[in-house]
Amino acid sequence: MIRMLLTASVLIGSVTAASENGTAEVIRSGSPTCKAIAFTFDMCPVRDGAGYDAPLIETLISKRIPATFFLSGRWIATHEAEVRALLAVPFFEIGTHGQVHAHLPMVDADRQRKEIQGPVTLLQTRYGRRAPLFRPPYGEYNDATVEIARALGLRFILWNAVSGDPDPQLSRTRMVDHLKATVHDGSIIVFHANGRGRHTRAVVEDLYQDLVLTRGLKPVTVSTLLDGCEAGQTRDGTEPSH
């Protein structure tokens, strides 16, 4: 008698999320039909100085300009009072910017996961704040970066308008002229608020005058730009929404 052994071969496909759902979205701007813009400010770690552009923050608060901040873990660890100050402003939004500001494509996926997760966990455990937006340091990423951010439930936020504010060669006028020419409806603009931007506050004030008050582009957080902006939204002058 021949006994046949039927071997069921169950193939467990190792389907990656990327191939299943398509490439995760790397966001550089909102809809071009949205008459709004997002001012964003990175908090990269600093070795010296205050690491916090207090006059800039005061300007944003006094003019009630909604803004989105991307905090690195190392910056959070050395700026507890400043973190609390930012979290206390209802029209500020907080995202993360890696733990130690590593060049993510240069490290393996495990290290990338730790880098990306670090400040998210810190904000959650120490400050009780979810931070679902992520911006990679230097704007650098590879497929693993995108995949990890998605697995962690983070939105991947870049920009489409560059202030160039850490560049000591750039004058205020040149920065403003460049941004006035490149910012359009739905733009996300990248600045720094860690004290590295020489003219950041002045440039923000100039842009507020030109883009917001004159051109009627409404300043909003990144999340509002992406989720809260109806197509064809009418201009509503200088009153930020609540």
Ligand SMILES: [Zn+2]
């Ligand atoms: Zn940075």
